[in-house]
Amino acid sequence: MCKVTNIDKINIINISNVDSIEDYILEKYDNNQEGFHSIKIETMEQLKVLINSIYNDSLKIPFIFRGQRNSNWKITSTLEREITSVFTPTSEDYNKIAKAHLANVKKLIRGKANVQFLLLNDSPENDEELWAIGQHYNLKTPLVDWTKFFQCSILCIS
Numbered sequence: 041m042c043k044v045t046n047i048d049k050i051n052i053i054n055i056s057n058v059d060s061i062e063d064y065i066l067e068k069y070d071n072n073q074e075g076f077h078s079i080k081i082e083t084m085e086q087l088k089v090l091i092n093s094i095y096n097d098s099l100k101i102p103f104i105f106r107g108q109r110n111s112n113w114k115i116t117s118t119l120e121r122e123i124t125s126v127f128t129p130t131s132e133d134y135n136k137i138a139k140a141h142l143a144n145v146k147k148l149i150r151g152k153a154n155v156q157f158l159l160l161n162d163s164p165e166n167d168e169e170l171w172a173i174g175q176h177y178n179l180k181t182p183l184v185d186w187t188k189f190f191q192c193s194i195l196c197i198s
Contacts, residue, residue: 042069042114053079055089069114076115094190104186105193119180138182142167145174 044050046068054063067075081087094103106115116124123129123137146159155173158166171181187193 042071042073042116044068044075044114045070050078050080053081053086053090055086058090058093071114073114091190103190104188105190106184106186107193107195115184117180117182117184119182122180141180142170145170145179 044067046065050065050067051063054060057063061077064077064079067078069075081090108115119138119141120134123134129137149155149170150159153173155170158169171179171183175181175183175185
């Protein structure tokens with residue numbers, strides 16, 4: 041699993057100016073990829089200030105949230121974590137495995153789900169819909185859940 045290598049360079053939230061875009065630092069991972077603009081929250085007071093700004097809708101920066109237990113982890117899908125636990129795939133390997141996995145899913149749900157119409161037409165939109173449905177039945181998928189709602193992201197880490 042990839043780790044954030046510049047965690048010590050990510051700034052602690054400035055509670056007097058939560059909207060200061062300059063405070064947000066781009067994460068870098070040990071596989072040389074870049075992640076998201078991030079800040080650290082280290083105290084309950086800092087968390088309260090951020091939450092109050094979210095609740096008061098006073099933030100000028102649009103946030104999206106992803107709950108995760110460890111801030112050092114790279115944000116990856118369940119399918120990517122499963123594959124990389126066995127070997128380090130190339131993009132081509134990953135895409136082949138994902139395609140085969142989805143083909144198996146399509147075979148297994150024939151006649152068993154209320155989404156048969158998604159199986160009639162081979163299209164990227166239908167595949168995305170199948171992945172999204174599978175995600176909520178604990179299927180390993182290439183999707184990562186995001187939310188605009190801070191409270192939902194907290195549920196993901198509890």
